[in-house]
Amino acid sequence: MVTNEMSMATVSKEPKSGRPRDARLDAAILQATVELLEEHGYFDVSLAAIAERAGTTTPAIYRRWSSKADLVVQAVFRTEGDDVVADTGDLAADITTMVWWTVEKVCRPAGRAALVGLLGESHEELNGRRADVTRVMARAGERLERAKAADQIRPDVDTAVLVAMMSGSVLQMAVTNGRRGVDDAWVTALVSVLLDGIRPPVRSEREKGPVAP
Amino acid sequence: MVTNEMSMATVSKEPKSGRPRDARLDAAILQATVELLEEHGYFDVSLAAIAERAGTTTPAIYRRWSSKADLVVQAVFRTEGDDVVADTGDLAADITTMVWWTVEKVCRPAGRAALVGLLGESHEELNGRRADVTRVMARAGERLERAKAADQIRPDVDTAVLVAMMSGSVLQMAVTNGRRGVDDAWVTALVSVLLDGIRPPVRSEREKGPVAP
Amino acid sequence: MVTNEMSMATVSKEPKSGRPRDARLDAAILQATVELLEEHGYFDVSLAAIAERAGTTTPAIYRRWSSKADLVVQAVFRTEGDDVVADTGDLAADITTMVWWTVEKVCRPAGRAALVGLLGESHEELNGRRADVTRVMARAGERLERAKAADQIRPDVDTAVLVAMMSGSVLQMAVTNGRRGVDDAWVTALVSVLLDGIRPPVRSEREKGPVAP
Amino acid sequence: MVTNEMSMATVSKEPKSGRPRDARLDAAILQATVELLEEHGYFDVSLAAIAERAGTTTPAIYRRWSSKADLVVQAVFRTEGDDVVADTGDLAADITTMVWWTVEKVCRPAGRAALVGLLGESHEELNGRRADVTRVMARAGERLERAKAADQIRPDVDTAVLVAMMSGSVLQMAVTNGRRGVDDAWVTALVSVLLDGIRPPVRSEREKGPVAP
DNA sequence: ACTTAAACGAGACGGTACGTCGCGTCTTAAA
DNA sequence: TTTAAGACGCGACGTACCGTCTCGTTTAAGT
Secondary structure (H helix, E strand, O other): OOOOOOOOOEOOOOOOOOOOOOHHHHHHHHHHHHHHHHHHOOOOOOHHHHHHHHOOOHHHHHOOEOOHHHHHHHHHHOOOOOOOOOOOOOHHHHHHHHHHHHHHHHOOHHHHHHHHHHHOOOOHHHHOOOHHHHHHHHHHHHHHHHHHHOOOOOOOOOHHHHHHHHHHHHHHHHHHHOOOOOOHHHHHHHHHHHHHOOOOOOHHHHOOOOOOO | OOOOOOOOOEOOOOOOOOOOOOHHHHHHHHHHHHHHHHHHOOOOOOHHHHHHHHOOOHHHHHOOEOOHHHHHHHHHHOOOOOOOOOOOOOHHHHHHHHHHHHHHHHOOHHHHHHHHHHHOOOOHHHHOOOHHHHHHHHHHHHHHHHHHHOOOOOOOOOHHHHHHHHHHHHHHHHHHHOOOOOOHHHHHHHHHHHHHOOOOOOOOOHHHOOOOO | OOOOOOOOOEOOOOOOOOOOOOHHHHHHHHHHHHHHHHHHOOOOOOHHHHHHHHOOOHHHHHOOEOOHHHHHHHHHHOOOOOOOOOOOOOHHHHHHHHHHHHHHHHOOHHHHHHHHHHHOOOOHHHHOOOHHHHHHHHHHHHHHHHHHHOOOOOOOOOHHHHHHHHHHHHHHHHHHHOOOOOOHHHHHHHHHHHHHOOOOOOOOOHHHOOOOO | OOOOOOOOOEOOOOOOOOOOOOHHHHHHHHHHHHHHHHHHOOOOOOHHHHHHHHOOOHHHHHOOEOOHHHHHHHHHHOOOOOOOOOOOOOHHHHHHHHHHHHHHHHOOHHHHHHHHHHHOOOOHHHHOOOHHHHHHHHHHHHHHHHHHHOOOOOOOOOHHHHHHHHHHHHHHHHHHHOOOOOOHHHHHHHHHHHHHOOOOOOHHHHOOOOOOO
16 A cells, blocks of 8 residues: 655655644645746756745755755656556556556656656665656556466566566657657557567468578 | 767867867766766766866866766767667577667666756757767667568567667666666566567467467 | 945845854955965965865855955955044144055055956946945045144145045055055155155245345 | 167067068057957956957967066057156146146056056066056156256155155046046146145244144 | 078967856744 | 745856967068
8 A cells, every 4th residue: 555645755754843834835846846847957947946936935845855856756756656557457558558657757848857856866865766656667567467467468578577668668759759759659559569579470480481591 | 871070969060270179188078977977976976077087177078068968978878870780680689789788878877877968958959969869779770670671570560669669678777777677687578578579379269279389 | 433334345235034144254255365365466366265265165255245356355445444544633643644554555465456456347336346445535535624624734735635645655656666665764755745845945035035044 | 768679578589580570460459458448447358359359369469468467558558758758847847747647548447457467466577567667757757856956856855756646646546536536626736735745834933823722 | 492480360279267056054033 | 843035155067268279371581
């Protein structure tokens, strides 16, 4: 079960007394963050600008998130994960759904910016920051495991690799193409290869014959 | 044929007169950049530190590259592309080679940092910065097109999607796992799915009959 | 009455809230400035060097002074003016005192550097920067006006011209000689001419007769 | 006799062979320097701007002058000195002439900028740069010595102090007032004090009586 | 006429220093 | 103990400009 508290990367510690935190500020800050990232990109958005648009100040942000990278990642990727992964029984349809969810998250300026927050520091302290992302990937993995149990997936396939292929392909487009090129046909093609591979089905029989070099 | 001139992302334009640029500084700066990124990550490396290790100063860097992001991307991804993509005739082996090349580039601290340079700005002026990356991807696409022409790939498969899957899967690991988890078994599994898909060899209904191996 | 607030040339404006400025940094910066100017001269002193000696950084300087020229002028000439101008009743002695004050300020490397700050920009915005200097000159002018009222100075003499002569003569030595040549004899000679002029005591024609002493 | 060669602060060494220096460039550079200083002040004039206005390049400037300060001082103060100091026999008139010459040189933006060149460095290498200035002052001193020999000046007066008073008073106005305040009346008042001092002439007799405190 | 030598325009170089931006912290006073 | 308000210290950034250098060309003087 996923708890409802915020990621461990945040600062909050649920104090016992004193003036309570204004919950509306949390929402305003997150929304302002996404909006500004959408408009200007990671480097060209300052916390002062976020604070201003949210109608507050930078210390109020730092009371909630430990750094700019932390805020940005949370603003874009915060989710429980349950709502993301469908299980309709139709594997192809569910994979398509998951791919589209990734596209929505990652193939937009704000999503690209959030990746910066995930990549900028080298030390492994950012595992907390990756919590939301890895949780979603775990959900997707579970869905695929069920498919494997239901004989919809070859038993020797590593579902972790599948998840990496599904979301990674979209990631690659996000890095090199932004959003252009990612449309229905592209997603369909991706799912098709995922399901059936690239090898021509006739090959198994044909190759037995005298194939030219 | 690949020309020998530098990427368009750089500033210089091969002047007709004037004092020539010190080529050793170019090399020293690029090397220092990769070294420091390997040690500290994008945000924890300053241009002043790069300049110091290269034995020069920041203006010398800005004369060659337009920004920190530009320098970092070039330092990591600069390549002609020819040397990257193998064509031995063995499709599975060549795909494996290309995947490993991506792993070497992207699953290390310096590679992650280069991604930051590719993702940090939103405006589309960074197309020049992506030149090296897209060139390599284009080479890989050509290799796959030849495979398709040789009937090693289903004719309805979009090779651009394939390339995104090959490199994107690695990218996903770089973002969420750093390097851990990417080993021979992982690459083998990736290539396996790419070639054969994930669907079990049910061969619809007809193969469910007495066609035992 | 002289207020205790800082010169208008500074940036700060006494805010109502917010973190208070560290007053020790103000003092440390001013002292470091004078020390380094004394050692190296205007152009050979960098704000980074000043900051380092003061144990801080350049932005902390720019938060307090608007430019290098501004800082240098304030560091050397900051004064209330009251402490400068003596009024013992003895006009010759008081003029001598004022001249020596000017010598101390202006005939040393730091003083010469401060003049650079006063002269380097052409636009008339540096009137604020001249505030301290003109305040002292105004004090001196008042002292001389009192002497005029006490019949110690010819009523047709412009005291502003006198002030210019007193301090300007020293200035001239500062520009062309540094400190050498400015000693007791020099100051005595200056005061002597100021008091009695250069014309020999011929007393027109009538004194040329048999009015032997 | 004053030689016609340039100041020792310059770079030129009169080579025996090679392409001769273009004398029109010398003039164009000097003129451009004064013009730009007049418009923008020392700090806001770059050698590149001077070179551009003179229709040449910075290396051509550095072939002639050793530094920016050197160029600026020469551009403003270069003179033989003979043409400056009049000797009409009328001491008051000649002093007035000398004062006005100083005013013309120093009470303008370019003159103020030239002072920066004279003051900016602390080490005594700039004695060469002061050559023109000290030469003029020496001429003025000679003129005053002749007046002393002709009994127009008290024999105990130090003429060097007089020169400092004449030009220094103007200098002071240049530093604190720019040009405003320096007019006919001001110069007349200055010369008047110089000639007759500030002490009221009646005083010698009056003070012998019972003067109130 | 050929060589030598230096100045020329053009333009970029290396590097010091500058002045600014922005992150994350801190202080004050009110709620 | 939070809030709003605002400035702080400081690391880093990207730029301006000084003074130098490398070209390829031009100009004169010496051979």
